[in-house]
Amino acid sequence: MAGLNKVILIGRIGKDPDTYSFDDGTKKISFSLATTESYKDRNSGDWVEQTEWHNIVGYRFLADKNFAKGDLVYVEGKIKTRKYSDRDGNERYITEIIGEKINILTRSQSSYESTGQQATTTRDETPAAPAEPLANDQPAAGAPDDDLPF
Template sequence: MSVNKVILIGNVGKDPDIRYLDNNVCVASFTLATTERGYTTASGAQIPDRTEWHNIVLWRGLAEIAEKYVRKGSPLYIEGKIRTRSWDDKSGVRRYTTEIYADNMELLGRKSDMTATPTVNPTHQMQPQQTQPENNPFGGNNSSDDLPF
């Protein structure tokens, strides 16, 4: 048995590059930065922040969501798998890149940044994250100040 699963929470490094293939399939690619915070050791040595850059690839519905909502600086939650591919450049040198093919994405930005923060599940259906008012049998809103007793 083997598992290829990646979970990242970070900030988008550039606006997504969006392409539509011949069969009208949407593909989005962008970078995502994750940062380990620096610290000071017991001996007083300063260890700086360490930022890793990840190449993210989204397909179909996820790519279309990214086209609408993802911008440089957006905080994102990404789940996916690692893929490495290679190609020969113009001078014949073999090049490699490692990418994260996302299966799931969640926008983590503030509601003020957009009207609703969509969550995208593995079936690529957009579900706005909005708090729905609970049914209150006593009427009014649900704040604790409005309790009937």
């Protein structure tokens, strides 16, 4: 049976991404992503936040997107661990998320300032009207009037 290597994360970019261009024209982007989970501590009853940092890497067209520190992004990809030698010749391992899809959900204020764009809100501030409650004792439109046999 084949395995599955799939990761989906939603979090904030920790610092402005690093971009690289290789000799063959391929582009690479890398950045750190913070995901935060909240849970209730069993002993104190207080809510505790725990933040995990993930190394995200994207290639080709993903490197052309204008990501910035603080942006809330959706990342879909796979986990990959690789080995490399540091400057002192020591073997090191790094685990990365290879992004296959990276979408900006919300831009940070600094992202707008760096691009010269104006931050605008597109959300409608008027509350939606409450939905009509469904009456369980009313037959659906077009339903037969006779009793069902069960």
